[in-house]
Amino acid sequence: MASPEGLSLDQARLAEVSTSFVAAPPSGARQSQKEATRKRVIDAARELFDRQGYQGTTIREIARQAGISVGSVFTTFASKGEILSQIMEDRLDGLYGELDQVVPNLRGSTADRLRSIFAIHFSFEARRTRLFLAHIAAAYDWTLSSAARPMGRNQKLVGIIRDCIVKGIAENDVDPNLDPQLAVDLLRAAYVWIYRMAALDGADAEAMTEVMDRQIGLIASGFQRR
Amino acid sequence: MMHISQIQTSDETSARAPTRRALAKQQTRSKVLAAARRLFSEQGYEGATIRDIAAAAGMSTGAVFANFTDKSDLFQEIMLTDMIALGEAMRQAASHGVTAQDSLLKLFVAGYRFYQAQLPLARAAFSVGWSPQDGPLLRGSLPVQTLVGLISDQLVRGAQSGELKADDQQVLRTQMLFDAYLANYDQAIFQDWTLEALQERSREQIAILLAGIRKS
Secondary structure, rough: OOOOOOOOOHHHHHHHHHHHHHHOHHHHHHHHHHHOOOOOOOHHHHHHHHOOOOOOOHHHEEEEEEEHHHHHHHOOOOOOHHHHHHHHHHHHHHHHHHHHHHHHHHHOOHHHHHHHHHHHHHHHHHHHHHHHHHHHHHHHOOOOOOOOHHHHHOHHHHHHHHHHHHHHHHHEEEEEOHHHHHHHHHOOOOOOHHHHHHHHHHOOOHHHHHHHHHHHHHHHHHHEEE | OHHHHHHHHHHHHHOOOHHHHHHHHHHHHHHHHHHHHHHHHHHHHOOOOOHHHHHHHOOOOOHHHOOOOOHHHHHHHHHHHHHHHHHHHHHHHHHOOOOOOHHHHHHHHHHHHHOOOHHHHHHHHHHHOOOOHHHHHHHHHHHHHHHHHHHHHHHHHHHHHHEEOOOOOHHHHHHHHHHHHHHHHHHHHHOOOOHHHHHHHHHHHHHHHHHHHOOO
């Protein structure tokens, strides 16, 4: 946080409050202040969601943990669901970086390439399965904006899977009459089931991958070129 | 929404002749359930509070809590009542299928038809179904397991009639069919898919999921 030199944090805050009465601060400063608040909210919420779950955490607790007022939380996020969405989205950057590197180099059948993609996904996500479930639940919640749709609606992942299927068709491995979206939907349905398994039965990434491998095999037997 | 009131009246019927007091309690319960059903549909599971539900039913929150332990209990009761009726509708529909594949499709469509007039409630059910706390309760409940069992029954039937091969992955295949059935609600809820569109998509999904065990 950018604070004027020689001032303690409280003094800096006081200074900011008083200047806001006098004149609008440069918009850059306001912007970075807002960014800082956002970051504090996200850090606090991530820790609380992890410790006591999404439903068990209130906005008031997030505010207390972040050391700001409830009102300030709402200046940066419209709802608890939106905070969760942002946390989930932030985490995915690392995953997508990894997938972007690995996917172009995958070899083997379409089914095997799909297996690798999901295995990478699960090894990345396995640690936060309960949060993932809460995120899906929140998507059906009235309080979450429609822009913040998680799960397989996640365009990046859907795109990677779709590309894999389309490539399979081009390489004569997949039935050319297959609507790629159909395969994407089935894989997505299978994929979310795995999370439930992990969250409820404590399955680790290896167990998740093993079941997904079988599910992909079952789906692939329906779209392979024969 | 005619089937909703049908469900509620069937809920009220009791085998034994009830005492006046039991009858009054039963009436209170169905009043609360009707109000809760409406508010969950209008405001979602998170949005509807016990206080709102009590007000809508014209009673105190204390009276609601005398009949239900909490909001989750209230919602589960509504869901389970629906699931029992849904299971019956699916069983009926499946019995009219010519082949196992056809029965599965009819079973799926019976489900979409059942919820067509109450998609907001289905949406609330998904919200609860995915919650780490209440989800396992709903999914593990007998009525939901009965739905899964109905899908499995069609696979067994197909194997017996010679339409399908013996399946060494029957549990997995059943689960995947059920998950495909559930996943299509996304299109119904968020993209306003018609019954016909849902049926067409289900037909293709079932064909893919059965391809590995279909004969010839």
